[in-house]
Amino acid sequence: MPAPFDRPASVAAFALFALLPGLLLAAACLFGGPWIWAALIWMGGASQIVDTVIARGFADPGRDEAPPGTDLLSVLLALLHFLLLLVGGLAALLQPELGMASRIALFLGLGLFFGQVSNSNAHELIHRGSRALFRLGAAVYVTLLFGHHSSAHRLVHHRHVATPLDPNSARLGESFWHFFPRAWAGSFRAGLAAERALSAARPDRPNPYLVWIGGGLACCTVVLLVLGPAGLGWYLGLCLYAQMQMMLADYVQHYGLERARRADGRYEPVGPRHSWDAPHFLSSLMMVNAPRHSDHHAHPGRAYPALRLERAGKPRPMLPWSLPVMAALAMWPRIWRRVMDRRVMRMRG
Template sequence: MIWFWIATSVPVALLSLAAFSGAGWSLAAFLYMAVFVHIMDRLVHGAVAKCGTDGEFPSGAHLSILLGLTHLALIGFAVAAVSGATGLSWGARFLCFLAFGLFFGQVSNANAHELIHKGARFPRRLGTLVYITLLFGHHASAHPKVHHVWVATPNDPNTPLPGESFYRFWPRAWVGSFRKGLSVENAMRNRKTPHPPKWTHPYVAYVGGAVICLILSGLVFGWAGLLAYVMVAGYAQMQHLVSDYVQHYGLSRKLLSAGKYEPVGPEHSWNAPQFYSSALMLNAPRHSDHHLNPTRDYPSLRLNETVMPILPRSLPLMGTLALWPRFWRRVMDPRVQRLQASAD
């Protein structure tokens, strides 16, 4: 567990200092997220965590909750810094935008994803609150109730279509997951007797919470704060969506003769084995095992490179490559074709 704590705690400290202490700390926070993590991936090899006999790591839950609570403070720090309220220079504000955005996209998103899969109410609500502060609250419904059900099929808006670029994928995924998550929640509520009051609908919290966040940022930091909030949250959302794009590109479940899709298997997600970026992202790059065992604690997620598709580089680097569709297809399409040929 020590590597999970180190990888995630260092940027929290750097970002907190960067928000109030000038360009030097802003640069350090950005370099940690953008450069140091990848250097560590190259230098250090091996498993991020070894699974115990019972598969449980209580301290994993403790770190997730701490990161969730810390996020609520960091989002305020980010808006204050990027809006200029803390007196930073334009260069430091830009570096803060990049560094906070990278942290929210790679750590807060991964941690919220971990929390919404928990059985206990408090972690689930904390994860949902993290997504709400990133103006992405509907993901708390769409991810477990749509994505996990329909992943690697045309019914999942967060699975990219064959040959689809990221720029065509992300608006379809955002809007599609919002709509399908809403549809599933409506159907579930309609089956209940008596019908619950409308104000208890999860989407009231998702949309209402986002509006409250925006109003508060505007009241406290003015129009600059409102713009800063939208920019930082939007940047974090794009990183989440590019992760979905990378982790499911070109992989699909077969439609069986009975009209149902084959069960989700290890071959339906791309994975990344790199040490330090996996620790930073709470093992989110071990994506196949997560789909096979959604409630498994992140330190216990397993990686079997013989049966799970492996990305040629770390998840953050592949997300960057996905922004260049021609190069992305040149790297990934041959790998997809080889997987399809071996499956046939």
């Protein structure tokens, strides 16, 4: 019988580790106390320690077909997101008996879940062929006041990744704190321009930015009416924190990598050398294989259980630690550059 790391990950394994932090947070919202700290410790430290100690990945799958249960897990994760953000999480943060330390711990745990698990799952959904699944993923982004990502990611990032035309590809030497506002505003504008071009070609097609912006305003209005100004403040804080997590993922996964420009002015096709991968098994399961990023760019429609690392092929950029650990490191620019810049230069060379 093959060892666990010699086999591809099953949907059941993805379900266990992707749902676990959300269920811990649900218990934290309902019962408080030690559940809050258990959720934060798992999201903010324990899983990263496991990946650092056991720095291995599971085997690549042998086929492209999505196994049964793939889409069901994505739907369950989206529903859990809505419950934690719009129902349980905000209500728990407003409980008067909750101490300040517990309140901050719950806020951090929720923000990490929304930015890492919900984002990875919504990213998966907006690439699915089903219109219903796309809308579900877009709804997750709308509730995080990041709806434009549903347009900018597919229409701009995937087309122009690792070129100056992509706002979400971090430049060599650029700190995350410079990248974050530049990429946020740049992706909003670039996605809007791409959607306007599509609508101009099809006059009967409404611009989805009306939904991205209108849906976000509607979410803020509902939270304000139901939970008051304090609830709105916590909601905006959670959305900002989650958006930082999302942008950290983009920053880390493409930092410093460039596509060569050909003599005719066009850029070379996107390949494995234009995304940083992370093979670590636990974060890959928790984030529905988002760390296998280069294969996603090569096959955007490939479902998460079918993504590959293909380590036996040509050398490709590999992060030294798991994606969550590298995202935390990216918040310290000097340390980040010390770790990553020489690796970037080796990949360029």
